[in-house]
Amino acid sequence: MSGQANSRDVVRRDDGTWAVTKPGSDRASAVTSTQAEAVQRGSQILAKDGGGELRIHGTDGRVRDQRTVSPGSDPYPPRG
Numbered sequence: 001m002s003g004q005a006n007s008r009d010v011v012r013r014d015d016g017t018w019a020v021t022k023p024g025s026d027r028a029s030a031v032t033s034t035q036a037e038a039v040q041r042g043s044q045i046l047a048k049d050g051g052g053e054l055r056i057h058g059t060d061g062r063v064r065d066q067r068t069v070s071p072g073s074d075p076y077p078p079r080g
Helices: 035-048
Strands: 007-012 018-021 028-032 052-057 063-069
Touching (some): 007 035, 035 052
Parallel strands (some): 007 052
Antiparallel strands (some): 007 018
């Protein structure tokens, strides 16, 4: 499922920190000291960006959980 238009991955880096990455991007969107902080930050990023899928990788690099994040509250929602 990588390459989705709006998705993020929580992955462990070689130095032991956790990164929130966007498929196809060279840089991390966020880097934290714990996986829980990275999951929380990744959820915030996706909610602000209109929602999407958050894939959480274990220390072995395999996807261990996947969550759908709803769009955050938009102060200027489109009229429908």
